[in-house]
Amino acid sequence: MSILNTAQPKPTQVLPYETEDLLDVYTLGRKLGQGDFATTYLCTHNTTGRTYACKSISKKELLCKEDYDDVWKEIQIMQHLSQQPNVVRIHGTYEDSLYVHLVMEFCEGGDLYDRIVKKGHYSEQQAAKLAKNIVEAVQECHSLGVMHRDLKLENLLFDTVEDDANLKIIDFGLSAFYKPGETFSDVFGSPDYMAPEVLHEHYGPEADLWSVGVISYIILSGAPPFWAETEEGTFAQISKGILDFESEPWPTISDSAKDLIRKMLHRNPKKRFTAQQVLCHPWIVDDNIAPNKPLGV
Template sequence: QPGSQPTAKTDGHAAPAQPAAAMRRGGAGAPADLGSVLGHPTPNLRDLYALGRKLGQGQFGTTYLCTELATGADYACKSISKRKLITKEDIDDVRREIQIMHHLSGHPNVVAIKGAYEDQLYVHIVMELCAGGELFDRIIQRGHYSERKAAELTRIIVGVVEACHSLGVMHRDLKPENFLLANKDDDLSLKAIDFGLSVFFKPGQIFTDVVGSPYYVAPEVLCKKYGPEADVWTAGVILYILLSGVPPFWAETQQGIFDAVLKGVIDFDSEPWPVISDSAKDLITRMLNPRPAERLTAHEVLCHPWIRDQGVAPDRPLDTAVLSRIKQFSAMNKLKKMALRVIAESLSEEEIAGLKEMFQTMDADNSGAITYDELKEGLRKYGSTLKDTEIRDLMDAADVDNSGTIDYIEFIAATLHLNKLEREEHLVAAFSYFDKDGSGYITVDELQQACQEHNMPDAFLDDVIKEADQDNSLSKE
């Protein structure tokens, strides 16, 4: 219904024939121990939030409106029943979903996670409320969009895919009902909401488990040999629906849909295709290429003339995702860097799981530190086009202790989303770390103590004092 925030897996309904719910890896596997899912204690959800009306229902749980008691702000709470987590794989899926939401947080078109909580019966994921309803509802109401509107929406959807891939995440269940509008009056306030089937991947890794939703699944997924290219196929299916109101591959049965996907014949003869531009059809054909190696990448889709905003090709993904954060980090003064390092050390495991995976991929010799050559090779694997001089600048910016390498905590700190830095509880924790006597001010002596704890040289302290304040102390403001 309008304003709903569906959870886990819901049935697709883009055409007269309704497919089965999304395929999951559930079923066979070791039975789950119904102890802790998150692996660490959390506050009680009901001490912090009041649960309201039900917003949506999925295979594994229910989403409710919830209100933060301290602020009165509304959020969505996805409550996953632990009884339904039958196997260890089910539990891993829930953990991974939370890790991936943290990993992608800060992207304007990804729903923001507020926190995860666990009690005896449920795991609760509290996230940004998207009150504008499903993108799918808009497609059904309108029949189809204008090409310009479809191009704007496709740019957002493929932008999310590009961000996922550049951060080592494959979505695996893109579909219109997994995109909600934050604001019902703004079609461009689109947010990706469901990462229940998403996985971390390494460049070149092959996946074999068949997951996704029938209308949207790529042929190579059905053949059990696929990688991130499958997300581009799925986005191509969404684009076809955005322009026509029906999926390109459909039948009365799930097997019939799969047969149509494997045949790969795209109908450009029925209405409204005769009046749709050749450029749009060219893009769809390239996104629905049955050979993954020849299919456009997410970045190439965004560079296609039909998608381009006023003909200007966007930056490559990593340059705007991880690397923009490192560049912004390098512009911070040294005190902020040190505060960020303290925050990085206090973050929970699931908040940094994605960055940890990326660090381990780049740290080729498993030394616990990334050299210039490893950073250069790692960025190349993730599709970066940065020049050597820019990589050297990034290295210098992230190497807080001037050791010539980037250690794990430096990497996490340098690539952290700025929205995490700005979260008040993290800032208060960082300030308290420096303010040893709790006076509300940080003195030179306290800074000196912090520098010693982090093995920073005296010259570093002099720089911090010069940049920070004139009266030799810093207030919390």
């Protein structure tokens, strides 16, 4: 073998252990979602009849050892967080020659994006409860040394169809374990939700709180705080960090809500609110501050 050939061979397995055949344990049902590398199905346990979600990752899309390692890391992170109430729980992993399957808790309430579209308008009080739910979920992840890195409306699922359903974080494909003080340089995430320090390739877990600030802004107003026709334009808006509190419905939104949004979307990550500070903010804590009238009505 040539000493110049330093490329690592592509593995054949993601999991470092053998598994049963998925279809010996579960029956696959309707498709729940489709991504670039994976398809998620409803599945039913053949013995108990309980329903779950099965994320099937195509191995033909895994082009190198790093891709295989990334899938294994996603599984390890989900297992690490499996006891957290605001994180979708993983129930099993399976692998065959074509796919890696992650069997997870099924959240029948759909994602936050679809709920906002369907509902139309939340009240400030409802928005505050959602923000609290999301921040608690992020705090759970950070307390166990996990940074999500791709928080967005589509990665937050309601566990039931009820109005007071609990939100849970999904999709840890871009997530990372981190240690206090550790910084990252890889640019990951969805453009509208990226923190300025991510664009500058020097960031830590504070970037997740920026994403929650973006999500909270959208819940309140129905539009992202930083947006342009192009990705480059969006990044320029994020770098400027100028918030629009003049357009509707912002004039009718409480000063307390705007104060918290500003503190979550502070351009300096060291001055940005932590999860604990958000949870102690009056808009989150005091039900009497956030009005219960639907916004935009």
